[in-house]
Structure formats: C-alpha cells, structure tokens
Amino acid sequence: MRIKTKLNLGVGLLFLLIIILSLLSAFYIHSIKKDTQNILKANYETLEYSRNMLLALDAINKDKPQAVAMFEVNLNKQLRNITEFGEDNATYELRDNFRFLKANSLSDSIVSQMHQNIFEIMKLNMDAIKQKSDVAKKTAETANFWVILIGVFCFLIAFNLLVSLPNNIANPIKELTSSIQEIANKNYSERVHFLDHNEFGDLARSFNTMAQKLEEYHSSNLYKLSFEKKRLETLINNMHDPIIGLDNQDMILFVNDEALKIIGLKQEEVIGKSAVHLALENDLIRTLLVNTTSFQKALPIKIFADGRESYFEKERVNITITPTGEDKTITIGHVIILRNITIFKELDFAKTNFIATVSHELKTPISAIKLSLQLLENKETGTINEEQKQLIESIKEDSQRLLKITGELLDISQLETGNIHLSIEKSNPYQIVEYAVDAVKVQTEQKLISIHIDAEANLPMVKADAEKTGWVLINFLTNAITYSPIQSKIIVKLKADNEQVIFQVQDYGKGIDKRYQSKVFDKYFQIPGSNKSGTGLGLAISKEFIEAQNGTIAVTSELGLGSTFSIGLNSV
16 A cells, blocks of 8 residues: 555545544533533423422511512423423422412411422423433443543554554665665666655665666776766866857856866866857857858967967857757857967067068079169160170060069068058059050060950049059069960959949950868969969958958959959948
C-alpha cells in the first residue's frame, strides 16, 4: 500500500472517529441535560405545588380566605404542569373537591379527600422522578461505553501511526542518503533495495535507474567527451591569444584568462552574461561585437595591455553544425580570437620607416643622375655618337623607373605612418579626367592607342584632392596602356550614381583572372605572368588615396575581354 494511502486512511479514520466521538458526546450530554430539565420542570415543580397546597389545607381552619387563595394559586399552576400518566385525573378531582370546599362550609371528609388527591399527585411524580433518574443513569452508562470504545479505537490508530510511520519514512530516507553519498563518491554500482509498492519504492526504482545510467555514462564515450571538453577548456585557457566564445544569442559561454586581462573584468562578471549588455559599459567588447564584412578592411585593434600598447587582429570563427537527419547547416555560435600582432606591427613600423628613409635618400642621387644625363645631352657639353645616345636613353629610362619606384615607396610609407596629407576641396571631375588623359598622351601615342572620354553632362563637383585623384586615374591609364595591345582603345567614363560621381577606365586587354581580382589592391601583389617591372604598389596606393577621401574603388574583369577600374567620389 502506498504511504499516501496509508496516511489518508490512518489520519482520515482517526479524524472520523474524533468527529463521531465529539458528536456522540454532545448527543448524550444533551440527552442527560434534557432528562434533568424534565425532572426539574415536570416533577420537582409539581412536588413544590403539592407541598404548598398541603400547607394551605393545614392553615385553612385558622385563616380560610388566605389559605384558599394560596391553595388556588398553586392549584392553577399544577393544572398547567400535568405531565405524568394518571396525574390529570387526580388533579381534576382535586379541583372539583376544592370547588366544593370553596362553595360550602368546611368538611373534614372533603379536606381528607383533598389530602389523598395531593398525595396521589405527589406519588405519581415521585415515581416519575425515579423512572427518569433510571433513564438518565442508563443514558450516562451508554455514553461512557461508546466514548470509551471510540477513545480506544483512536488510541490504537494513533499508537500505530506513532510506532510505524516514523520508521517507514526515516529508514528509506536514511538508506537513500547513504546511497546518494556513494554515488557522489563515483561508486555508480550502488543501489537501494526498498522496492515496496509505494512512493519510496518508486523513488528507489528511479534512483537505481539513475545510478545505472550514470554507470553507463561513466563507461561511455560521453564521459570521455566530457573529459576531452575539460581538457580543451584548459588548453584554451592557457593560450596566449585572447579567446571569447559566444552562442547565437551573443551570450558569453567561455573566456580565457588573456581575454579577461584585456577587457578588465572577472570571470563571474562575464560567463553567462549577454555580450550586448556588457558592451554598453565596456568599449572593447563593443568593438569586438562589430562584425566587419568581407568587403571592409579589418583594421588592427589597439589595446593597452601588459603596461604597453598592443595590437591585436580580430578573427571571428562561426561554429556550425548539421543536425542529425538534416541537410541544412545551422550556426550555433561563434568564437572571437584576438591574435597578438604587436611584434609584427613593430616590425612593419620599422620596415615602413626603413623604406621611407631609403626612398628619400635614393631620390637625391637619382635626381643627380637625371641632371647629369641632361648635361650629357646638351650639345655645349660635347658631341656624342649614336651608341652613346642609346646608352644615355637607357640610363634615362632606368633612372625614371627608379624615380617612380622610390616615389611609390615613399608614398606607401607615408600612407602607412598616417603622414599623407590630403587637400580635399570642391573639384571639377572633368578637369581631373583631362589632367590624367594629358599626362599619358605620350605613352598612348607610342602604342598608337586612342583614349575616348564618355562623360555625362552637368555633373556636380566632387569632394576630392584633385592631385591625388588625378594620380590614381593616371595609374589606371598607365596600367591600361601597358596591358592593351597596339592600336587598341581605352574608354574613360564619367557618370553620376546616386550621391557619387563614378570615374571608370576600361581597356580591352587580356583581363584579370577572377582568382586575383580581390588581391590586385594588396601591397606588393603582382598578377602571375604579368610585367614584373613595377613594384606592385600602384593600385595599393590608389586604394589608400581614394578611401582616405571616403570614396570607393573597384575592378571588374573578364579574361580575354579586358578590365574596368572604377572609383567613386562623393558629390558636393
């Protein structure tokens, strides 16, 4: 039987017996009270009236009027209090004798008759009192019997609950507590053995099932996976790169010590918290949550850590899974890794400074070489033969190429150090195009290439550094001329697009493979198989110039069909 049923039956029966005992006691007390009241009202008062009438009869010879009045009052009360069988005949006969006595003179025989009537009434009530006392006594005895009987039942039930219930509850709990302690000590073979058909039996079976599953889990791959998970967490925590793991709701799942060090928070202040809420008060977390697209330049993050300024490169790794039985891959979170690139940044600064210094120092001797060549070409210096002229032209071309290379190196070093100066003002896009086309006129004539300008009318002014923008267009045109066949054409387009003015340089050369189109604006990159005479810096410098003006730069190309380089500048 279940414990709940036992408790309901035991306590419920005890409660029921207590209610019956209370009702029975109230019933018998009320019965005894009723019998007592009947004796007092019906019989005792009649005896009192009879005694008064006897006294009146005894005093009738001395004071007849007063005695008669007293007798009549008590007689009338008795007439209203007739309760016993036969009492009415004696009372009415007493009334008739009293009337006769009252109407005639005193008669000893009538007085004697009246005494007999009164004695008869008293005898009837005395007998009734005895009978009612016997009934009340019997009622009391019956009440005692039932009260004692029900009280014994209540005692037996309460005693049974007192003896059996604590053991029935405490012993299983004690055994279960001991078994739980064994499970906590990784003794998963522990079982409990009270398997009765009650709540503790259900609890024992559930506990044994749990212990069995824990034993299976401890022996299964899940345990090993859990162990490996802890090993991986330890490995992540000991990595020198800051790492933060988030779920798809941006709740922080884990963070290693290096990450805590740079964000300036404690582990309990971060784990399980929303990164979005933390970002409201932590600038670094707000920066890390910004998800740059593949078209945006991911700039290094400068953080003051370990007593100095350090540079970190953010990498966001999405965690994806394919649910069992499904083909669609879903994202369940991501990991932010900050790679410390401080040492590389310092080397890059040193390289940039070195290039800037070398480029600056090379410009002086190269300029001197060009000046010397000009003096050699001057007829006043002396005549030179054809072979000498060819050597001078060769030296002039090489010095011009060296001067261009040193200029590009100097420009890129200035861009990297942030020392480039732009003069952004209202500029005429038509004049910028004309300036660039005029600058490459000699080169186009040498290859018999024609340049066609396709410009929309009434274009607005642009916010730009006209000189730097012209340099970019010259670089586009120079590349187009280099990679275009002889007697081909180049189209320069100028058009409006929303709030920008678009400059396009389109050639019909061999084009650029799609594999390399995303890299052509990288520093020092050169397309495999192309002319290696350059430095690979021209397009990188062009990109820096245009983006510094809040403009856009792009390339579209098809192999064998040519390329189109374009820039977009904001209109005024």
